[in-house]
Amino acid sequence: MLGLAKGLKYTLKNLTREKPTYEYPHEPLPLPDRFRGIQKFYPEKCIVCNQCANICPTDCIQLTGKKHPDPAKKGKIIDTYDINFEICILCDLCTEVCPTEAIIMTNNFELSEYSRDELFKNLEWLDENDENIRKVNKA
Amino acid sequence: MLRTEEMLLNVGPQHPSTHGVFRLVLKIDGEIIKEAKPVIGYLHRGTEKLAEDLQYTQIIPYTDRMDYVSAMTNNYVLCHAVETMMDIKVPERAEYLRVIAMELGRVASHLVWWGTYLLDLGATSPLLYAFREREMIINLLNELSGARLTFNYMRVGGVKWDAPEGWIEKVAEFIPYMREQLKGYHTLVTGNEIFLNRVKGIGKYTKEEAINFSLSGANLRCTGVKWDLRKNEPYSIYDRFDFDVPVQDGGDAWARYQVRLAEIEESLKILEQACEQFPAEGDILAKVPKIIKAPKGEAFVRIESPRGEIGCYIASDGKKEPYRLKFRRPSFYNLQILPKLLEGESIANLISILGAVDIILGEVDG
Amino acid sequence: MVEELLHSQAGIFNFGVFFLLAVVLLLVVLGFVTYAILAERKVMGFMQLRQGPNQVGGRWGLLQTVADVLKLLVKEDTIPKLADKPLFIIAPVIGFAPAFMVMATIPFTDKLQFADLSVGLLYYIAISGLTTIGMVTGGWASNNKYALLGGMRAAAQMISYEIPLVMSVLGIILLTGSLNLNEIVAAQENVWFILLQPVAFIVFLIASVAELNRIPFDLPESENELVAGFTTEYSGFRWAMFMLAEYVYMFAMASLTTVLFLGGWLPLFSFLDFIPGAVWFALKFTVVIFLLIWFRSTFPRIRADQLMEFGWKVLLPVALANIFLTAIIKEVMNLF
């Protein structure tokens, strides 16, 4: 019986303790800088090196490049860049291998959509996803 | 005697207390279990097959998804296996970060177990108390690795991120707080007579049975086998810390409960020492080739996860992908004894026994 | 007020009055249930370091339960194909009706009571036992193994705990010499029975929690073992009926506890009697309700066989001993 009474006392004490919950949808969740959310993509920085597509464990990145419009310059520029967020696991490896930090993580994580098709994010969408960008990208 | 009839009862795969998609086909007479047949595989994702087409770095995120309650140990076991094969010396700072991350994960994992086990037994509050503390740990790990559950933090030869500024201090602050809360847990639950009646003498097995059934972790230590790979086959830098291996000799759910709660305290001890000894500076990643290729041959390493002995076997043919990757998943091995334990028990005890084994279905199914 | 009506002529008008009063009581009870559920969720929330409902109906979530009930009412009514249809449909009614019937005999104040039965206590216990039939019926008719197990557990538990419940009250009946609830309250004018009969109170409290199927005795519907027990296959308003029955019983049982042990509507001290009896009743009643919620947020669930053992081997002997002791003391007191 003593153990029961002790337990009752403990829960009663907790009645007035500070609540650790936060009002999530009303107040934004405090997230650390390193948090891995939906990627932001800088088309101008991309050199079409394909490393992100190669390292991706789930093969969710598809990209194509085209010749640089300025004939004086060498190399390629990005043409299309799609991430399939149905299978993306936000593992951060694409940003880790990117030599120019053309793809980086943001703190945005809300991805729910009513249709699967909307989970295919293209270059424009990823370019416009420019809020809460991660500040430090390489360890 | 009354004439009774056996009936078949399906527990799971979507039963509230099977901790995921675990299914038990029970033959019951009234509420007494005559025969129990576990059915697993509902969460089988073929990690080992997938890994055969992936580079070692790419496999790390997949390991996060096996034992998703303590992903850090899973990260570690893979990296440790590759490092053992390639004979890589991991920088000291990285080792400390790894140990801190893993021990935080161990505390978080045991907290989840404690909360859900009590929930299984019908007490709703402990879960929320445990999750408050776990949330703090997860926030710490989130700051460190950038994710709350699937950390993908460790790399072959070190870790991805250095500790952010002030992080070690935050961990050090958490330790006394956690100790204080742990006392509260004991007040709320450990002395509770109803709880004691639910766990004492339940799911009992002997030391010999435990060894024979390949049990490991708290499931083994509850029978009096003082064996912890951190202590007995030290890996990483565990030989630098002073901690005990909690042992009970009851072999029942109550012993497992005590062992796990004591392990939280021991983990806190390790954390305390690791925070004190944490080197002021140093590399976090050893010099490793850009594309990691384990030498031809095979290796099997095992380390102590919160659930027991987690192992990783790699057979390499010298390429950047493993030829064969195999994880020794402690939950999978620990669950084998369940049919034996359940025979002749009631349905209420089933929940108590299954909960005390502490399985994670992502790990059972691999 | 009701007393006079009871003795008045039968007629359309009186029937109408009775009907109206019954409807009012029903609404009061429904209102209570609505806010009892809210209170339970809030108190449990606060004890568990969270807020509880706080979205619908302002900061305190005052309309949360209303919204929940509305949702349940508009939900699709599903009846399993292989269920025993008539029984499946009638089971919630059998479960709910007695819960409301027992309300008639409870004296909320000295004036506010529907039926001042001379065997009020007996009536309460007898009628409340009927609910078990509804549970077993529901469990059996669902044609679901979990529901069946839940139904059987409910039956076993109810039978086991009805006996200590009655036995514990016998002490009070011995002291008052009446089964009439009004007279029992009146007998507590000087001192409450909780002080005269502490053992009986504890036995009664435990047995009443078991009767209410609440943690730590919520075996018939223990979520973690039997999914949802006898309500597994029920959904929508049928399920709501079972839930309603449960909370109406909570209302009734808390009222009964107040009446039997806490002096009903009587004030704590006689100089405080300027406060209306209804307020006193409500206060004491709230304490009992809080106690029940408090238990729920603290204790784990007891095991079925331990429950039986506890009921028959501990509570019953204690209750019997209490009766014996009370009888002896009463005789000894009479001698002097």
Add this chain to the structure above:
Amino acid sequence: MSGEKDLEQQKKEAAAKAKAAALAKMKAKEQGEAKEESPAEDMDLAKQKAAAAAKAKAAALAKMKAKEQGEAKEESPAEDMDLAKQKAAAAAKAKAAALAKQKAKEQGEAKEESPAEDLDIAKQKAAAAAKAKAAAAAKAKAAAQAKQAAGAGDGDDDDEKAKAIAAAKAKAAAAAKAKAAAQAKQAGGAGGDDEKAKAIAAAKAKAAAAAKAKLAAGGAGADDEKAKAIAAAKAKAAAAAAAKAKAAGGKADAEPAEEKKPSVNQPYLDKYVKVINENLGSDVLEDYYINNLSKDVPTLIVKADYYYKLAEFLKYNEQLGFDYLSELHGTDYETHMEVYVHLFSYKNTQSVALKVKIDRNEPTIDSLQPLWEGANWPECEAYDLLGIKFKNHPNLHRIMLGEEWVGYPLRKDYEPYDVEV
């Protein structure tokens, strides 16, 4: 699927390019394989080319063995052509037609050097190469023999012959390396040490090939070089012989003691082997060694017939007492199946790895479940994913995928079965 293949291809191309470029620049450290090479800095261009060609060829072969053969075969030589010059590439290819072409080109360079001594060396080398080939796969053997014949046909020009042999040998070595695990094991005596020995031998052979090429092209003519080459060839032959001997007798002490200090677990291994040999006879074990890659765990390879017997012995023998089964799983090595069992003794706190090779077409082996209850589910898993049948298992079922699943996913030749396709 095709997208995946494309990706594979891209990756491969990128790797091949990087490698070729690295070779051309003489930065041998870029890739893991390349580090075994020790090219002399003072080599002239021709030597470089020859070496690069030999290496590229070796790489190409290794790749070829590993992956989609047709594609890689066409691709990699093409890369070589681009980077190493045509001449060197032709030499590396060592086809008869190529030889003829090459002969015409190289005659001027190295005509003077054709003493009898060279011929002798060439003969020795040929013998060594033949041995190496014998150890290598049947495929490699056939190819190498054809080349050897082609080389011998050109008795007129010793340099050419030597070169061709060098190339062929490099190829054979590479092939041997690529398939070392699988084939050497099938031949019956391999494991980590064998592989190591072979790897060393192959590396040496490669160095020898480079030296030979240098000799032929530049005419450095140093006798040391030749001596070295001979030594290397001999070492390789010896290694092959040792491997064979080990395979046959299972008693050769081919521990890697010559280069490393013995492992701390060496005494344990010796003890286990001694106890086993004393009690079960000497023909139980196929091989045994310390697995340096795996924390020096003593590893025993047992013959399939004695598998259960040995396991029982390991568990119940007082000196061994391996009471805990830590891990059991199977692996598909394409030539055979392997079951790996990691045992542990709480009494002696010692581990041992027990391996057994079984026929891939009819993978059946005794169950360890009667000995360790813990082997129950792992064996079911191996059965489910690899199709290994365990005799006397009480309840062998497809534990993960369900009985209706078609095929065994962890086999290397598994194709997912789709009802709709």
